[in-house]
Amino acid sequence: MTKLERSQIDFSTFMLYRLAEHWGKSVPDTYRILDKANAIDGYLVPCYDMLHTLGSEYLVNDLTDYVREQGICI
Structure with a gap:
């Protein structure tokens, strides 16, 4: 695993926990929402260079x- 890949994973994990807290949901439920919206592989990871700043x-x-634009209710 490269340093960039590790940073992307750390960033995605950080955002997962922040969203779970903000949405008042469990981490697994939040992950399912993000997965359904393709928010991790389709947004967080590809845009990491800009987003992490x-x-x-x-x-x-x-x-x-x-997530809401993807038609998913939170």
Whole structure:
């Protein structure tokens, strides 16, 4: 595993826990929502270079909007 891949995993995990807290859901339920929206492989990882420089509050709101745009109820 490369250093970049490890950083992407760490970032995705961090966001998973922040979203779970913000949404008031368990981590497994939050992961299922993100997986259904393809938010990890389709957004967080490919856009890591830009996203990891942003604040967590902004990212929580951005990912919430992203999931809703995919037609998924939180």
